[in-house]
Amino acid sequence: MSAPAVRREIPYRYRLMGTKCLNCGALFHPPQRICPKCGSKDLVEEELAWRGRLVAYTVIRRPPKGYEDYKPYIVGLIELKDGKLILAQIVDCDIEEVRPGLKLEATFRRIREDGKSGIIEYGYKFRPVIEWNWQKKPNPEK
Ligand SMILES: [Zn+2]
Structure with missing residues (x-):
């Protein structure tokens, strides 16, 4: 894994972070950029x-x-x-x-x-x- 990729991952390793879809309300861990349920790109980080x-x-x-x-x-x-x-x-x-x-x-x-x-x-x-x-x-x- 490259150094920038490791740095990007740090918040997800040290806090139990996921993403929440603002369209359908689904929570994902590991975090997703596009909602696998409804296809929306309106996702925000959320601590689980x-x-x-x-x-x-x-x-x-x-x-x-x-x-x-x-x-x-x-x-x-x-x-x-x-x-x-x-x-x-x-x-x-x-x-x-x-x-x-x-x-x-x-x-x-x-x-x-x-x-x-x-x-x-x-x-x-x-x-x-x-x-x-x-x-x-x-x-x-x-
Ligand atoms: Zn969704």
Whole structure:
């Protein structure tokens, strides 16, 4: 990938950006220049919701080249709060604990490291939402 192309991609890697069609209201990720639904060119950038729930998942045990260090890992289809579906890696979650309906939130993590160039790619992944129960404080005030 050329340097300008990498720079253009940065906002999309570090924020969960999509585009919204002003004609039909559809949301797209990755961002589109022309609406695949209605063909309109009136699209604006829109930051996607950060939380969602797991719809389906698969465990990758034989990953593609460059991702061997991460196996096994979970790739999930996540429905964001605005209804948009997104495919992403699920982290901080045991394979035994992953299940459809799991509440997730986006987090920025290292995606992979290129050994030759030393470039480390970052991007978003999703992790389970930890719901704090303030009624059950471990050290209640006395
Ligand atoms: Zn449209």
